[in-house]
Amino acid sequence: MRILQLIDSLESGGAERMAVNYANALAGQISFSGLIATRKEGTLLNQLHPGISYLFLNKKRRIDFNALFKLRLYIKQNKVTIIHAHGTSFFLAFLLKATYPSVQLIWHDHYGDSEFLSKRPLAALKVILPFFNGIISVNQKLKIWASEKLKFSNTIYLPNFPSEKNSVDQRTVLEGEDSKRIVCLANLREQKNHFLLLEVAMKVKVTHPDWTFHLVGKDFNDGYAAQIRHLIGKNNLGKKVFLYGSREDIKNILQQSTIAVLSSQSEGLPLALLEYGLAKKPVVVTAVGEISSVVQNGKNGFLVASQSVEAFYEAIVYLIENETLRTNFGNELYATIKKEYSEEGVLQMYLNWLQKNCK
Known part of the structure; x- marks a missing residue:
């Protein structure tokens, strides 16, 4: 061929x-x-x-x-x-x-x-x-x-x-404390619903102030991205939520992260989720598109209803407070990706x- x-x-x-x-x-x-x-x-x-x-x-x-x-x-x-x-x-x-x-x-x-x-x-x-x-x-x-x-x-x-062969030089250094970073790999598009993450970040700021959110994805410099930046400033999240734009060194970024999330209101089968699995990251993701065929709630990650700020927040807090569960989820998701994807x-x-x- x-x-x-x-x-x-x-x-x-x-x-x-x-x-x-x-x-x-x-x-x-x-x-x-x-x-x-x-x-x-x-x-x-x-x-x-x-x-x-x-x-x-x-x-x-x-x-x-x-x-x-x-x-x-x-x-x-x-x-x-x-x-x-x-x-x-x-x-x-x-x-x-x-x-x-x-x-x-x-x-x-x-x-x-x-x-x-x-x-x-x-x-x-x-x-x-x-x-x-x-x-x-x-x-x-x-x-x-x-x-x-x-x-x-x-x-x-x-x-x-996902491809384990596509690697680039390590460059990106994430803000925040080691072992207390929550990452989201998603371009700044409406379907990715970063607004939900910002609401969750406001709640986490109160209960677990040492933890930070890291949004990695292309900024199209449109109204959606402008609204994200506006809400970060309005809610005093400048030291809790960080924007990085599009980055190539995804493996390096995930190595610096502790929890990985997707808050999408619509999806196909997000490649980011598969990369989370290869990196053995515990995940909190919304039940849209083909995500529920990858993540089994409570076994290899947390699956929550889209638009549910409270459910998303509770799942993240549960992982923040349970290091053993984070490790187990990461290992189980890795096994799922290697076997089926x-x-x-x-x-x-x-x-x-x-x-x-x-x-």
Whole structure:
């Protein structure tokens, strides 16, 4: 097989990181593994292994013929047989198919608002997806949605997988006291619901003032991010809640952290949760998307209802006050990730599925 990962940017995000993970994981497994960023490069370029064929299209507009023919030339020169299009890059893959019909197309649906699928636009997808050989969904809800709403039968659920090979130099030094840090790996987007964490932080400040919160994720400098900064200042959380923006050295950051959290109101299968598990961190997470298939409440972490500040706070306090439980949760979550969400296992399912559907 000769497979190309197609992604709109290489900025730090779940879909982008999975595009890099697939490209890296396939190297050595197939005859050609490549990756193309269409619109923007980013920090994840540093995590692409040296052996991966890479191209940046610098696509300027929705229909950009220069980018399209640059992509077509790359496909032809490298004899690419399968394009694995991640997220919104499916449209460019569709345009390529019109000019290069022999290439096979797979769409990887990373849609994060899986709790609000009734609001998702359908028209463009219904027109374009008949030209695709299959759909990979990051959770079961998306798989069912593709079958029922798009009437697309050839869809598979493949869980995201973390990569233990993607490492960068250690740089970030977290604020706060050692062994008293709570970390959240999530870009500053509305679906991640950082406001819930800020409410929890206000309560923790009163009962356990030595503990601090560390929010790591891309700041889009929009209204949502501005509101987060406003609430931190308004509630005198400047020495309790720290913002770091997008960072590459995730392993290093997690090594400095004690508890890991996600307060999302909607998710697919967050890669951050899988990375928490690899780092053996005890977690408090909301029961949205595919999270409940990973975290078993009270066994390998705490699972709480989204929007419930009190439940989230109580779970964090329980972990703060129980070091043994923190260790047990971390070990159990690690075992779950290694058994059910390993790169090797997911990659084998992926390749078997492609062999059946991309002939």
